[in-house]
Amino acid sequence: MSTPEQTAADLHERVLAPLAKRLAFDIAHWPKNSAATPVVLFLGNHSSGKSSFINHLVGQPVQATGLAPTDDGFTVLTWGSQPATADGPTATSHPRLDFGDLAHLGPAFTSKLRLKTLPHDLLRSVTLVDSPGMIDAMGAVNTRGYEFPAAVRTFAERADLILFFFDPDKPGTTAEAVSVLTETLAGLSHKLLLILNKVDQFDSFPDLARTYGTLCWNLAKAIATKDIPHIALCYLPPEDGAPQRARGVLPLAEFDAARLQVLEEIRRTPARRADNLVSELLQRGREIHLHARVCRELGRNYLRMRLQWLATLAFTTLLAGVAGWLAWSVPEWSTRLLVVLIGVAAIAGAWWLGRWQARRFARRSLNTAVLDEAFSNACEGELTLRDRADLRALWETIRPRTARAVQLLGPARLAVSFGLGMQIGRLHKAVTQEIPALRRDLGGRQPELPLPASRATV
Ligand SMILES: Nc1nc2c(ncn2[C@@H]2O[C@H](COP(=O)(O)OP(=O)(O)OP(=O)(O)O)[C@@H](O)[C@H]2O)c(=O)[nH]1
Ligand SMILES: [Mg+2]
Incomplete structure (x- = not known):
């Protein structure tokens, strides 16, 4: 009795790949390396709280955070017996990660790629990828020195769950976020979980409703779905000892459940793998x-x-x-x-x-x-x-x-x-x-x- 992974690989090899090859249709390699750890990719606008969320997940300030655009390269966090930081080439050649394709993005990308290892239990079952925040500046490619959309696409294809962060400051979403959602992540919406973060900053429910509505309106234009996209409303409680943030007046307990659901979704990532594989096969077959x-x-x-x-x-x-x-x-x-x-x-x-x-x-x-x-x-x-x-x-x-x-x-x-x-x-x-x-x-x-x-x- 063959597993769904084997059946999917077999269908791909017998039916999809020959037709794609005959008609020169560019498709990524299949089968996926099933031994590689599942990946959760953090994307979103700058300062929307991606790195803070990762720190919250692993319970320590492993990623730098701040209000100005903080990260300019991608960081891969995986399990290791000792906390350590390694450079890009180590990440692309790591046997447990299956990130070999990233090397094609060139030296400018690899020089900004980091691999961090931590002895945290969650990282035994999932690898987290933090990304540079999306910005409004035109020609961001030049400021970053590498093809940001191509890097996002490569990580997104490999990822099993993509968390896309927005915050109350930019409900209109940045130009880069719109182009990533419409073009770069096309066909990968089954892995996508949208999060409106920092809801603790809202002063009132009408304020929240207005921002939520604006975000839905903008996203509905960017994402080709039949329905308006689902958006989880989240915030992070400040860490113990962290400076007190200016807070709004909403009853925040209401939103703790949403954060717990997102955390649960992250823990469930290994279980989503087979499901994602079939979704990808279906999408690829349709294409x-x-x-x-x-x-x-x-x-x-x-x-x-x-x-x-x-x-x-x-x-x-x-x-x-x-x-x-x-x-x-x-x-x-x-x-x-x-x-x-x-x-x-x-x-x-x-x-x-x-x-x-x-x-x-x-x-x-x-x-x-x-x-x-x-x-x-x-x-x-x-x-x-x-x-x-x-x-x-x-x-x-x-x-x-x-x-x-x-x-x-x-x-x-x-x-x-x-x-x-x-x-x-x-x-x-x-x-x-x-x-x-x-x-x-x-x-x-x-x-x-x-x-x-x-x-x-x-
Ligand atoms: N009020 C509030 N502030 C938050 C929340 N999450 C993060 N922040 C703050 O928002 C700022 C930006 O957070 P980061 O985690 O650095 O954001 P980022 O998305 O990683 O930013 P880039 O790396 O620049 O893209 C920091 O000062 C955080 O303390 C939240 O839920 N509520
Ligand atoms: Mg960051």
């Missing part, structure tokens, strides 16, 4: 399926155009042949020569037209509008029945990768569809039947944001 349908549509269009051209070429050649044959009975050589020359020119023109059309098609198929049209035609059935925002959101996520694949393969190779329909049909069966069955075997949990009760805490 490859949509990519394949769009590629097939482009391939068909190309084939149609080439067949029309072949017919034009054949007709021109036939016409030139008949004209030449008729001209042969004309006594003047000059007339014969002229007809032959016109015939040859017509054939050459038709030939050249075909080459020009093919090149133009290849160029235009990288155009966003043309790709969008191919998507609309490929999904015409679903889109005419009702507006499928989920399908459109999925398309937005994969479009850059589809464009890269089309550029790499060229439309002529997309038109070679031998066996493609069968492969797409097989993937459709996996996405609609086999992977959902795998999820049912795991206990029927849907890839939802955790803590659905969090809205009741408002």
Whole structure:
């Protein structure tokens, strides 16, 4: 009897990977290293309390905290018999962490990456990753010296739970947070837990309700979900001996339950692994399926155009042949020569037209509008029945990768569809039947944001 991990890996190898490879769709490595420790990733606006939350979890001030943007690199916290700090290369090559992919982000990233070990029991079962806070400054890439979104994506793909922190100061969310939520974390919302932190700073419930509403409004625009996102309302009690903070007047006991739920969610991370794996497989399956349908549509269009051209070429050649044959009975050589020359020119023109059309098609198929049209035609059935925002959101996520694949393969190779329909049909069966069955075997949990009760805490 195979485990869900094995079944998922098998489906990936037999059904998803061959189609992705055939159509040059960029996907990350699978299977995941099941021996690696589960990861909880802390993301969010600067000074929203990420590092403080980590300190609270491990019961000691292992991370620096402060009101100004404090962290400028990522910190990985894992179990070790002694408290110690090591540099980035140690983190990327650590056998228990499976962070090898991070080395691809370059030396500027690795030089700011830290590995901290602590003899804390929680860290035996989960690895925590603290991140630099998101800011509003444009061109943050340059100030950080490395590709922040790529780093977030790599950690997020590896993570089993992503905590995204907001605080009352920035309910509008920062520009960087919006772009991370809309683009970088696309397709990973099943791991995402949103937290409005520092609720102890609110002066009144209406104040809290206004901020909560603003945050929901902004997030609903950034996250493509059918529902408004769930947001846990949290605060951290000040540590013993810490300077007293200026506090609001809300009855804070109400929010202690939400914090305990978040802590419970973090402790439950190892149990979420199999569930996450199936969610990722389903998401990946949907992405490859949509990519394949769009590629097939482009391939068909190309084939149609080439067949029309072949017919034009054949007709021109036939016409030139008949004209030449008729001209042969004309006594003047000059007339014969002229007809032959016109015939040859017509054939050459038709030939050249075909080459020009093919090149133009290849160029235009990288155009966003043309790709969008191919998507609309490929999904015409679903889109005419009702507006499928989920399908459109999925398309937005994969479009850059589809464009890269089309550029790499060229439309002529997309038109070679031998066996493609069968492969797409097989993937459709996996996405609609086999992977959902795998999820049912795991206990029927849907890839939802955790803590659905969090809205009741408002
Ligand atoms: N009032 C209040 N202050 C908090 C809470 N959590 C953290 N803080 C304070 O907020 C400030 C910023 O906290 P950090 O933990 O450094 O925030 P961060 O998200 O790690 O910040 P960056 O590393 O800069 O992104 C610190 O002064 C904390 O003491 C909370 O729940 N309530
Ligand atoms: Mg910090």
